[in-house]
Amino acid sequence: MSRLAQVSFTRLEEIAGASHVSADAAEIAAREVCGVRPSVIVRPADGAQIGEILRFAAAENLAVIPTGGGTKLGIGALPARYDIALDLSRMNRVLAYDPQDLTLGVEAGVRIEDLLLTLAEKKQFLPLAVPFSDRATIGGIVAANLSSPLRHAYGAVRDFCLGMEFVTGEGTQAKSGGRVVKNVTGYDLHKLLIGSLGTLAVITRVNFRTFPMPPAQGMFVASYSTAEAAFEFCRAISHSVLTPQTLEVADPGAGRLLFHAEAATRIMPTQWSVVISAAGQPTVVDRYARELGRMASAAKAAEFLPIGDSEQSFVFARIREFQGLLLEAAPDAAIFRIGVLPTAMPSLLKDLSEVAKRCGDGLATLTRASGIVYAAFFAQTGNESPSVITGNAVKEVFRVCTLPENGAQAMLEWCPTEIKTSADIVWGPSRRDFEVMRRVKQSFDPQNVLAPGRFAGGI
Amino acid sequence: MQPQLIRELEALLGPKAVLSSPEDLMLYEYDGSVELGSPRCIVFPTSARDVSQIVRLANRYETPIVGRGAGTGLSGGAIARSGGIVIAFSRMNRILEIDAANLRAVVQPGVVNLDLSRAVENLGLYFAPDPSSQKSCTIGGNVSENSGGPHTLAYGVTSNHVTGLELVLPDGEIVRIGGKTIETSGYDLCGLLVGSEGTLSLVTEITVRLMRKPEAVKTLLAVYDTLDDTTEYVVEITVRAITPAACEMLDGFTLRAVEDYVHAGFPKDCAAVLLIEVEGLTEAAEAQAAEITEVCRQHRAREVRAARNDQERNLLWRGRKEAFGAMGRISPMYYVQDGVIPRTRLPETLRRIEEISRKYDLQIGNIFHAGDGNLHPLILFDERDRAQFARVVAAGGEIMRHCVEVGGALTGEHGIGMEKNELMPLIFTPDDLALMERVRAAFNPAGRLNPGKVLPMGKACGEIRVPPTPASAAIPT
Numbered sequence: 046m047s048r049l050a051q052v053s054f055t056r057l058e059e060i061a062g063a064s065h066v067s068a069d070a071a072e073i074a075a076r077e078v079c080g081v082r083p084s085v086i087v088r089p090a091d092g093a094q095i096g097e098i099l100r101f102a103a104a105e106n107l108a109v110i111p112t113g114g115g116t117k118l119g120i121g122a123l124p125a126r127y128d129i130a131l132d133l134s135r136m137n138r139v140l141a142y143d144p145q146d147l148t149l150g151v152e153a154g155v156r157i158e159d160l161l162l163t164l165a166e167k168k169q170f171l172p173l174a175v176p177f178s179d180r181a182t183i184g185g186i187v188a189a190n191l192s193s194p195l196r197h198a199y200g201a202v203r204d205f206c207l208g209m210e211f212v213t214g215e216g217t218q219a220k221s222g223g224r225v226v227k228n229v230t231g232y233d234l235h236k237l238l239i240g241s242l243g244t245l246a247v248i249t250r251v252n253f254r255t256f257p258m259p260p261a262q263g264m265f266v267a268s269y270s271t272a273e274a275a276f277e278f279c280r281a282i283s284h285s286v287l288t289p290q291t292l293e294v295a296d297p298g299a300g301r302l303l304f305h306a307e308a309a310t311r312i313m314p315t316q317w318s319v320v321i322s323a324a325g326q327p328t329v330v331d332r333y334a335r336e337l338g339r340m341a342s343a344a345k346a347a348e349f350l351p352i353g354d355s356e357q358s359f360v361f362a363r364i365r366e367f368q369g370l371l372l373e374a375a376p377d378a379a380i381f382r383i384g385v386l387p388t389a390m391p392s393l394l395k396d397l398s399e400v401a402k403r404c405g406d407g408l409a410t411l412t413r414a415s416g417i418v419y420a421a422f423f424a425q426t427g428n429e430s431p432s433v434i435t436g437n438a439v440k441e442v443f444r445v446c447t448l449p450e451n452g453a454q455a456m457l458e459w460c461p462t463e464i465k466t467s468a469d470i471v472w473g474p475s476r477r478d479f480e481v482m483r484r485v486k487q488s489f490d491p492q493n494v495l496a497p498g499r500f501a502g503g504i
Numbered sequence: 505m506q507p508q509l510i511r512e513l514e515a516l517l518g519p520k521a522v523l524s525s526p527e528d529l530m531l532y533e534y535d536g537s538v539e540l541g542s543p544r545c546i547v548f549p550t551s552a553r554d555v556s557q558i559v560r561l562a563n564r565y566e567t568p569i570v571g572r573g574a575g576t577g578l579s580g581g582a583i584a585r586s587g588g589i590v591i592a593f594s595r596m597n598r599i600l601e602i603d604a605a606n607l608r609a610v611v612q613p614g615v616v617n618l619d620l621s622r623a624v625e626n627l628g629l630y631f632a633p634d635p636s637s638q639k640s641c642t643i644g645g646n647v648s649e650n651s652g653g654p655h656t657l658a659y660g661v662t663s664n665h666v667t668g669l670e671l672v673l674p675d676g677e678i679v680r681i682g683g684k685t686i687e688t689s690g691y692d693l694c695g696l697l698v699g700s701e702g703t704l705s706l707v708t709e710i711t712v713r714l715m716r717k718p719e720a721v722k723t724l725l726a727v728y729d730t731l732d733d734t735t736e737y738v739v740e741i742t743v744r745a746i747t748p749a750a751c752e753m754l755d756g757f758t759l760r761a762v763e764d765y766v767h768a769g770f771p772k773d774c775a776a777v778l779l780i781e782v783e784g785l786t787e788a789a790e791a792q793a794a795e796i797t798e799v800c801r802q803h804r805a806r807e808v809r810a811a812r813n814d815q816e817r818n819l820l821w822r823g824r825k826e827a828f829g830a831m832g833r834i835s836p837m838y839y840v841q842d843g844v845i846p847r848t849r850l851p852e853t854l855r856r857i858e859e860i861s862r863k864y865d866l867q868i869g870n871i872f873h874a875g876d877g878n879l880h881p882l883i884l885f886d887e888r889d890r891a892q893f894a895r896v897v898a899a900g901g902e903i904m905r906h907c908v909e910v911g912g913a914l915t916g917e918h919g920i921g922m923e924k925n926e927l928m929p930l931i932f933t934p935d936d937l938a939l940m941e942r943v944r945a946a947f948n949p950a951g952r953l954n955p956g957k958v959l960p961m962g963k964a965c966g967e968i969r970v971p972p973t974p975a976s977a978a979i980p981t
Contacts, residue, residue: 145743146846225844227876228913236695257745286719328787384685386606416686456689488942501690
């Protein structure tokens, strides 16, 4: 309780109840954001308590960061201030699940794993196959807008989120959107909260549309010796009548990490692996097997394999957990998330590998063929320099992304705290739309209570 | 309006790009809704720079600005409610880029929706949002209203298909948000801007996703003898999690009017028909069509008929898309509603609409996107009968209240505009609305951009506004 006076602590206890306010050292350490520790953790029961806490924080000039499972607190720039960790784990109820209508409303603290089990009972799911899925909560997943391999077929959170309830930086409870699958009533404020890292409002409830589980699934992998050949195969799939569920390309670095585990699959990790999954009626999955096999050999695959039923969930989970697995293997890795057009992928990956070579780093990339590259730079075994990526290397990555032939847009999703010397290191050079974002921030959180400094442009 | 402003606009854009004679202004005082409002002049920019300069000029004269596409909107979004300058985007109608390899197109706001699909047809691609007005409505208008259409059931509304925008902000600044890639870092400003009904910015360029045409399309017509059987069937396919590409319903009254006009082959003695389309791989479309047909039969469909060829398919769709035109043959005017309900509440909602129809002694037709619970009750009236028109407005309000009561929304695709802004408190609290006002002010601090839209003005709270005189008949989506 370095910064927080006893009187403040008492006030928070009055709001949330004494047993829900903690300054326990271990808990505090678990809520650290980029090396900055809060003074206190508060576990509110509902939006009304969150409102009171935020109004109190505004009055006392304290900064608040909302947290769920605490798995993605490392994303974003260094917070300028951080006093209160607002832990939403008590708000973990499914508030409205109407399987007949395929709609769902949940509190932000619901763990994704629990939620998927609930939905599975009704043979439904949410297309949120995200890393850290044993601990991640809906609020955190939405606030970080983590990408899922299922994005290929189902889109991102913005595409299946129907509405939200939230508490603004001023402590006001508000909402936007609704619970029905089609709705243009009022401004879609909730879309601003997706990926906002808690800088605009504390999300308390999220409404989604749910999806039926397909009757049958298949998974296939094609191996290639070069990136160009692998992406040529992806291009052929994208330009065919096939609409796979997922379409991912792992480079050899990612392949070794993902598929070379103890329960080894037959995937050849030394190659570029294109992993495709298909779903639908059994006749549909059979058709994918036939067509993909034909297209893979036309594109000169070194190998094309159907993945057996027993291996499918393993392979899918490995791909889903890519960032977590990588950080486990290389805690100092720098992982970029890069939006890029499919035609620019081979050239971007080549440029990234040159950056890695120049810096003496290892590189592993996992590419969602619909337009996202996860590129991880890490120290190679035996590398003498323990600090893998420098500020200059980061700038190099941002530079090659913006080359006209790449036209990509990066953010540094994970990296060691030491290199986060400015918001630009994480979010890239300033853009003109950052000023518009600043105005949006001002309307939600005029006193800068919520996660100050963590967002793009120093918001 | 100050003649000086007109002169300055003419100097800026050339005299042919500014209209201000009374007869010209009359052509721009309405849209597809029952609302009216007269601008002081209409200008036709050809670039973002033009738009920016118009905006700066308007600011100097403290004059309101309203963007306008084809004027097919159904909630008064393009109407100059407080006068001022209408910026018509009809001369910004170029398709700037077609990037088939990446499934993107970059267009100016005045490009007509269907023209984009036609331009990429030979590449096997199309633009998915398909409002029924797609032959005339513009993509800029679609972006403003976040328009839908029958096939949004499977493919989503406009916001799901926009990746980037170029904007002119109300201070005249030109800004790009989003891009061609599926995601860009920072707040999802495109998500906010699409559907903001022209109250936050003027859109001068749009990057959209294109979709690949499916291998197989099957169009089914299911014929029912009772309305309850029809709506219960829609619930059943939702419950079974069968998601067709489109699932449209026409009730008996509506389909008879359509049949006399279009001759789509709808049986005139039935209570309702469903027009259902499934798409995808041949195997998937066949399996889905078989399942849908089976469930139809279980739900007492009199008949399920599949279109045998494109000609039959197009005729069935003409029956759907031209239904509103058919209404014009049997009634002097009609007022289109646009409520949304949870799909499982469809049977009780249609019974409620029947009750409301009897209570107010009005003929109400139902033709709508059944699959996503987006209703379009169509209230027929004669504009010369003012007492009847007051009942029309009251009945519309009652239908809206029912939608809200069962957990639905005020509008699924037509927008709030100036039609329903005073109904917003039925859904949103004063705090919700105050936040929306602050966000609006963050973009549009002087309130000069499309004033009097979306958010309530505080008059006649909770009521649909009774327009002074009903304007033209509406075109549906």
